Amino acid sequence: MPHPETEEICWFNPDPRAIIPLDQFHASRSLKRSVRKQRFTFSIDQAFSMVMAGCADRNDTWINKEIKSVYEDMFRRGLAHSFEVWQDGQLVGGLYGVSLGRAFFAESKFHKATDASKAALWVLVETLNELRCELLEVQFLTRHLASLGAVELSNFDYQKRLSKALTSTVTYPKGQLEAPL
Numbered sequence: 001m002p003h004p005e006t007e008e009i010c011w012f013n014p015d016p017r018a019i020i021p022l023d024q025f026h027a028s029r030s031l032k033r034s035v036r037k038q039r040f041t042f043s044i045d046q047a048f049s050m051v052m053a054g055c056a057d058r059n060d061t062w063i064n065k066e067i068k069s070v071y072e073d074m075f076r077r078g079l080a081h082s083f084e085v086w087q088d089g090q091l092v093g094g095l096y097g098v099s100l101g102r103a104f105f106a107e108s109k110f111h112k113a114t115d116a117s118k119a120a121l122w123v124l125v126e127t128l129n130e131l132r133c134e135l136l137e138v139q140f141l142t143r144h145l146a147s148l149g150a151v152e153l154s155n156f157d158y159q160k161r162l163s164k165a166l167t168s169t170v171t172y173p174k175g176q177l178e179a180p181l
Contacts, residue, residue, distance in 0.1 A: 016152035018141040019161070022133065024149040025125040032181060034115040035122075040093075041086045042123045042177040048075045051082040051094035055108035063108065071107070074098060081172055083124045085116040095120045099172065103135040103165035104128055119180070121148065126180045131172070134165040 052071060056063035074080035079100070085093035093116020095109035104124065111117035128136055138145055141152045153161070 013155070014140055015155035015158075016141070017155065017158045018138045018145060018150045018152050019158070020121075020125065020136045020138055020145070020148065020150045022125055022129050022136055024151075025122065026147065026149040027122050027180070028147075031115055031118050031122065035119050035179060036181060038087055038113060038115070040113075040116065040119050040179065042119070042179060043084045043086065043175060044127065044172060044177055045075070045081055045174045047084050047091055047094070048072065048080070048082040048096065050091050051084060051096050051110070052108075054091065054094060054110040054112070055096065057110065071096065071098075078172075083120045083127070083177075085111075085113070085120045085123075087113055087116075092116045093120050095124060097124075099170070101166035101169055102131070102133040103137065103162060104133060105137045106139075118148065122180045123177055127173070127177065131170040133170060135161050137162075 049072060052063060052068055055061075056068070071080050075082070080096060080098050081104075082096040083094055084091055092113035093109070093111040095106055095117065097104055097106040099105075106121070106124070109117040109120055125136065137158075138150055141150055
């Protein structure tokens with residue numbers, strides 16, 4: 001990611017690192033109600049560039065042209081994926097990240113409708129569970145992510161989980177996804 005002051009591309013290796021254990025994602029009653037009420041529909045890899053643009057559409061963003069170009073290249077190679085949330089045919093939320101083996105590294109998310117980014121994360125977790133993935137990394141623990149089930153791991157424990165997750169591969173579906181309800 002670009003350094004906030006110099007824009008030099010840097011590698012960040014936080015310790016501790018946040019993950020969402022795939023069997024511990026917490027979809028609150030209000031999130032479930034919101035997804036039903038708003039009649040979201042979901043897809044994967046149908047609007048990668050639009051999701052990146054949505055994630056970058058804020059005053060302070062690390063997603064510059066170089067980062068966008070690199071991630072779009074990874075998407076073309078099948079290494080990056082986007083999870084989209086639609087409402088009445090309009091993209092209202094989503095997230096993107098990188099997949100390696102049975103690990104997914106969530107990079108950024110956005111919403112234009114209430115709970116759309118949380119719904120995207122919920123669909124991601126459901127998809128990763130269906131694919132029998134082992135690791136969902138979300139970088140840093142925030143109060144928001146903790147409310148959804150995220151926890152911190154030491155670098156040592158994270159590296160053990162990552163090593164295990166990298167021993168096999170999965171193939172992501174493309175197109176429409178079922179609502180997580």
